Amino acid sequence: MPQDIRVWDVCTTGNLSEIKKSKLDFEQRIQDWLEQDISIISPNLLVIGKEVQTDYGGFIDLLCLDQKGDIFIIELKRGKTPREVTAQALDYASWVKYLSNDHITNIANSYLMNKYNLELDKAFQKTFKIELPEVINTNHHILIVASEIDSSSERIINYLSESYGVSINAVTFQYFRSEDGRELLARVFLIEPNQVEENTQRQNNSKRQPNLSYAELEEIARRHGLEKIYFELYTNLVDKYFTVVSTTRSSLSFKKSNKTIFTLIPVESNGEKGLKFRIYTTRFSESWGIDLENIIDLLPSSKYAWENYPSATPDWCGHEGFFKTLDEVDIFIAGLHKITQNGNYTRT
Incomplete structure (x- = not known):
């Protein structure tokens, strides 16, 4: 269900002053913010690619790794999310699923060397304080980012997560601007992230395969x-x-x-x-x-x-x-x- 977030400023006088929701050049600004500080979505992610081209002609807005070496596909859309964005994100996931360690390392090093002059293993260790896993991309996850989620997309995302254990979620960001020019950003997940993880584990019974002995x-x-x-x-x-x-x-x-x-x-x-x-x-x-x-x-x-x-x-x-x-x-x-x-x- 779409959530209407309202924000008030507590004034020095003790009175409350509502900060009005404002329009935002959403897709570009939120993409820049996420690239600069992905922790506004999760503290356990490392951005390894931006506008990553797939073999099918599409471009993944942001590609990330978590500390287990799983891939996160982050897809942003301006305004209300149309039903097509879910299909597009799933299409990207069908490409990501088969990426090899070498392919992902190539994507990551191209991005990380250009941005931070760090290779993937060093950036991973700096971010998570642990060594890069020998095998990456055992699992992948989809996160759709928007200012609003339409009811159709909401139903589809919930259905995929609850019924089939697809690791998919949506997060909305709402933008506020106070009278004195301060900018505020509010975040709401469609499904609690731990619930998405539970749905995935329940359906797949932890499909992460162990290393060979x-x-x-x-x-x-x-x-x-x-x-x-x-x-x-x-x-x-x-x-x-x-x-x-x-x-x-x-x-x-x-x-x-x-x-x-x-x-x-x-x-x-x-x-x-x-x-x-x-x-x-x-x-x-x-x-x-x-x-x-x-x-x-x-x-x-x-x-x-x-x-x-x-x-x-x-x-x-x-x-x-x-x-x-x-x-x-x-x-x-x-x-x-x-x-x-x-x-x-x-x-x-």
């Missing part, structure tokens, strides 16, 4: 006939070079100082190509004081340059490829050991 990743490698390669790499890298190892839905990540440096990806491997790996060569070089050329020389012949996003900084670049034989694993491990012990290595 070490045993599950090893089993995937075994099914591809790569268990010996996987085992040799794992046992020779853990403890000797890496003390922090974590899993995702597809990979085993070896870390140092909370940064992923080397990754094994059984899910993208096969018996013909071998066990897929990814290495952040600059991070590897800086962690052990090894020349980049020596690191690259240790890698299997089936390798190619890789970057996390177009024109990425060296910290987000490296190589990926495949370990196809145990001989390639032996060369990599033996060479790594020799370099870290003696500081040089010549491949024979």
